[in-house]
Amino acid sequence: MDGYLGVIVIVAVVALLAAGGLFLLFRPGRKAAPPVKPPETLPIPEEKEQRPAGVGEEGEGATTTLPPPAKPAEPAVVKPEIEVPPPSAGRMVRLRSRLARSQSTLGRGLLELLSRDRLDDEVWDEIEERLITADVGVAPTRAIVEELRTKVKVLGSRTPEEVRGLLREQLLIQINPDLDRTLHIQKHGERPAVALIVGVNGTGKTTTTGKLARFLVGDGKKVVLGAADTFRAAAADQLQTWGERVGADTVRGPEAGDPASVAFDAVAKGIEEKVDVVIVDTAGRLHTKTGLMDELGKVKRVIEKKATVDEVLLVLDATTGQNGMRQAQVFAEVVNVTGIALTKLDGTAKGGIVISVQRELGVPVKVVGLGEGPDDLAPFDPEVFVDAILGE
Numbered sequence: 001m002d003g004y005l006g007v008i009v010i011v012a013v014v015a016l017l018a019a020g021g022l023f024l025l026f027r028p029g030r031k032a033a034p035p036v037k038p039p040e041t042l043p044i045p046e047e048k049e050q051r052p053a054g055v056g057e058e059g060e061g062a063t064t065t066l067p068p069p070a071k072p073a074e075p076a077v078v079k080p081e082i083e084v085p086p087p088s089a090g091r092m093v094r095l096r097s098r099l100a101r102s103q104s105t106l107g108r109g110l111l112e113l114l115s116r117d118r119l120d121d122e123v124w125d126e127i128e129e130r131l132i133t134a135d136v137g138v139a140p141t142r143a144i145v146e147e148l149r150t151k152v153k154v155l156g157s158r159t160p161e162e163v164r165g166l167l168r169e170q171l172l173i174q175i176n177p178d179l180d181r182t183l184h185i186q187k188h189g190e191r192p193a194v195a196l197i198v199g200v201n202g203t204g205k206t207t208t209t210g211k212l213a214r215f216l217v218g219d220g221k222k223v224v225l226g227a228a229d230t231f232r233a234a235a236a237d238q239l240q241t242w243g244e245r246v247g248a249d250t251v252r253g254p255e256a257g258d259p260a261s262v263a264f265d266a267v268a269k270g271i272e273e274k275v276d277v278v279i280v281d282t283a284g285r286l287h288t289k290t291g292l293m294d295e296l297g298k299v300k301r302v303i304e305k306k307a308t309v310d311e312v313l314l315v316l317d318a319t320t321g322q323n324g325m326r327q328a329q330v331f332a333e334v335v336n337v338t339g340i341a342l343t344k345l346d347g348t349a350k351g352g353i354v355i356s357v358q359r360e361l362g363v364p365v366k367v368v369g370l371g372e373g374p375d376d377l378a379p380f381d382p383e384v385f386v387d388a389i390l391g392e
Contacts, residue, residue, distance in 0.1 A: 082247040083374075085218035091378035092385070098346035098370040099388040106134045106171070106351050107389040114163045119152060136174070136352030140359055144170045168386055174355045177382040179364035184310045184338065185216065185277045191307045192224070192270040194278045197341075198296060198331050199315035201284030203324075204343040204369060206235050208315050209281040210242025211377035212341075212367070216277055217246040218375075224273065226266025226280035227252040228259040228299060239281055245374070249273070259283055259295060260302040267306040278307070293334040300335055312338045313366065318345045318353050325353075325360055332361050339366035342380070346370045351389055354380075 113119075113127050124145060131141040147170050155162060185193040195212070199205040206229060213223045225243045227236035227250055236252040243250040251266035253259075263280045270278035282299055285292060303309055314337045316324045331337055340357055345368045354365050365380045 083214075083245050085214040085246060085375055087218045087220075088215045088379055089219075091215075091375070092368070092370070092381045095346075095370040095376060095378055096384055096388040098376070099351065099385065106131075106136075107391050110167055111160070111163060111390065114148070114152070114167060115158070115160055119149075124149060131352065133350075134352035135350040135356055137356030137359060140174045140352075140355050144174060147173075164390060168390055171355075171386045171390075172382060174359075175382045175386065176358065176364075179358070181339070181364045181366045181380055183366055183379075185221070186310075187276045188308060190271065190274065192267070192275050192278050193310045194267060194270075194280065194303055194307050195311040195313060196300060196303070196309050196335065197279060197281050197313050197315060198335055198337070199284055199341075200327055201232065203284070203315045203317040203320075205229075205284060205315040206232075206238050206281050207242075208313075208341050208343060208367075208369065208377065209279055210239060211369070211374060212313075213242060213248050213279055214246050214374055215367075215377055216279075217248065221276040222273075223248040224266055224270040224275045224278045225250040226263050226278060228262040228266070229281050229283040230255060230257045230259050230262060231283045231285060235281065235283075260299045263299045264302050264306060267303055271306065293330065296331075296335050312336055313341045314339070314361075314363075315341045315343060316353075316357060318342050318350060319347065325357060328357060328361055332363070337361065337363055339363055341365075341367045341369070341377075343369035346376075351385070354385065 109130050110127060113123055113130070116123060127148070128141055128145050131144060132138060136144070148166060151166055152158060155166075158166075183195070185195060187193055197205055197209045197212070209225065213225055216223050223243075223246075225239055225248055227239045229235040229239075230253055233255050236250070236255075240250040240252065242248075249269065251262060251269050253262040253265070259282060263282075266280055267278050280299070280303065282296055283292065300309055300312075312335050314328055314331050316328055318324075320327075328337070328340070340361070340363060342354065342357070342365050345351060345354075358364055367377055368380045368385075370376050370378055
């Protein structure tokens with residue numbers, strides 16, 4: 001009996017212990033632990049986005065993306081380098097080879113004809129025709145042929161050297177080396193000299209103005225340019241570019257503005273800056289009903305309120321021949337032309353225009369354009385010209 005009681009007690013104790021363990025395991029309010037989630041990637045703070053350029057993620061090397069600038073940088077204004085042009089002296093000698101195209105008519109052809117054993121009327125007619133074709137002009141041609149015929153008769157037999165000497169002499173007589181070809185651009189005390197550049201558009205007027213500025217700067221003069229051709233929008237820009245290359249200021253006005261006002265301001269600036277020469281480029285045609293010649297006359301009168309107009313250069317294109325002569329006569333009547341600037345003399349066989357334009361206008365050719373380069377404008381030298389077209 002006692003043995004059964006012991007067994008019962010032991011079973012009861014085991015049951016109580018088991019019940020207590022289950023109670024502790026499944027008691028109310030206990031929940032299972034939540035599953036572990038992977039850590040989330042945090043956004044990069046704004047400060048890190050804007051770290052200085054050149055520092056990478058690990059502090060080694062440059063970043064691949066640079067931050068945009070706070071304010072767009074304005075492009076730097078690059079001024080053209082100021083050039084130092086060569087002096088004007090000796091330019092025509094250096095450029096004499098550019099006259100080679102004129103040799104076919106005025107030079108080699110005439111020398112070949114004059115060197116023939118027999119000079120009959122037919123040959124003399126051909127000589128005359130060649131001179132007229134070269135734009136020498138009818139009256140100068142007849143004078144040359146008459147003199148040559150007389151001297152050939154006196155000489156009888158002729159060597160090539162004698163023929164060349166005869167032709168050279170006659171061409172020089174017609175070109176007249178005694179004419180004053182000096183550019184009158186000497187300063188008047190505190191006032192600059194003024195050069196007025198006139199001519200129709202298409203003759204190279206604005207380009208000649210720019211080249212003349214280089215030519216004078218090369219001779220040590222200080223220059224101001226006046227862009228009084230307000231009809232062509234590009235003319236003022238073109239002239240300013242020429243000026244900037246040699247350090248010359250350009251005075252310009254509004255497009256289609258008053259040319260006389262621009263010319264006046266240019267002279268005023270020249271006086272203020274104590275320059276040596278003011279060069280004023282003028283219009284070759286106008287946008288208004290006002291006549292071109294009336295406008296040019298006004299420009300000249302307005303300039304003369306401030307300074308003297310010392311030089312009026314008429315720009316002519318050597319390739320236009322007698323058409324250029326008619327233009328020259330109209331300009332000469334209005335603005336008292338003092339000299340001719342003959343452009344494109346290198347690209348034409350009509351070099352005789354030098355003779356005819358001087359004869360018709362009574363004013364000398366003072367400068368000639370012998371190429372498209374910036375320093376291809378040269379003071380005209382009659383002897384160099386004649387020697388170049390006859391060949392040596």
